[in-house]
Amino acid sequence: MDLSYILNHLGEERGTYHGAVAPPIVQSSIFAFPSVAEMRRGFADEFAEHMYTRGNNPTVAILRKKVAALEGAEDCLAFSSGAAAMSAAVFASVRAGDHVVCVAQPYSWTRSLLRDLLPGFGVSTGFVDGTDVANFEDALKPETRLIVLESPNSMTFEQQDLSAVARLARSRGIRTICDNSFATPLNQSPISHGIDLVVHSATKYLNGHSDVVAGMLCGSDAIMREVFKGPYMTFGAILSPHDAWLLIRGLRTLAVRMERVASTTARVLAFVEAHPAIRAVFHPHAVANPQLALSQRQLSGSSGLLTIDLATSEISAVERFCAALKRFLMTVSWGGYESLAFPLCAVFPPDVPIRPSAALPLSLVRLSIGLEEPEVLIADLDQALAQL
Ligand SMILES: *Cc1c(COP(=O)(O)O)cnc(C)c1O
16 A cells, blocks of 8 residues: 555545545544444444444544554554553553563653553563663563563664564563654554554654644554453543544645655754764764664654754753754654754753763753754754854
């Protein structure tokens, strides 16, 4: 199936809604049955039937078909956030007494789920440096049931060799989840490497317009049915039909947005890598990335999230740099049409000193490259760096 067919047509049954080119938002909580026999059939297989929008909704179904096809998955489920999709995937996969292995620097709320919430349910987690597959093997216990990956992660972009981790996990009967939000299905396909479940914060590139919070979980039909009957229906963190419709609209331009982001990011990368006021640059395709060979093998293209380490030991200089940016909006999140800057020091109280040698020094500023002209972004960075 070609990419533009998936983005433009897959799942859209235009003949059933007057040929409308944009699909209707089926804003209904319930779906009526013509007979008791048909209603009974609905109850027998709620996963497949339209009965209640907490289970199925036709507008959400269009989105599910598209994202499943993008990921090469049999099916997928849509959630009200990426965090809800990750939580559902994890809760469907573990029981009291089980053990989880996760990469050392996952998305912060993935870490909270595993480190702070799951112990209350009798599930423990070990965090490992995922850049070496041997670390996963060392961390496994007889009761390990799940490995949680995020490749690349979203601050310093460490990657895991997905095929190698998947092989190890399968040989031990352990399920794998990979957060693929950074790469998007266009640049990385975890399922083709043998990963069982793929999580997306669709808030980021899949939607791309900074107007929806959403999550997707992709995998086999069997696991999706298991998730549906478990955390999907019981937690009820579903995506509304209206938000699904906005996401379908966002997806129309996914390929052109990612192309533009990749070409602009290459130019911004070259600029920041050469700038004397920047100590280090983190991006999968940064020249200094020790995992560059893995990036070239495992990622088919570039995303627009990169982190710069400003060459300063003063928080006030980081603050001056950020305040001077005119075209980068200062905020959390990423993956939209607009360029953003996220200073790590904003997460901490102002009197915390810069930690020069820690893995995450407070001189880090993460940039999300949007759809602006590359010269505009480079000029903006240049004048802000002059404020250091
Ligand atoms: C934002 C993000 C999430 C969480 O997604 P929400 O849609 O904000 O709930 C998960 N993983 C990564 C890598 C993210 O950047």
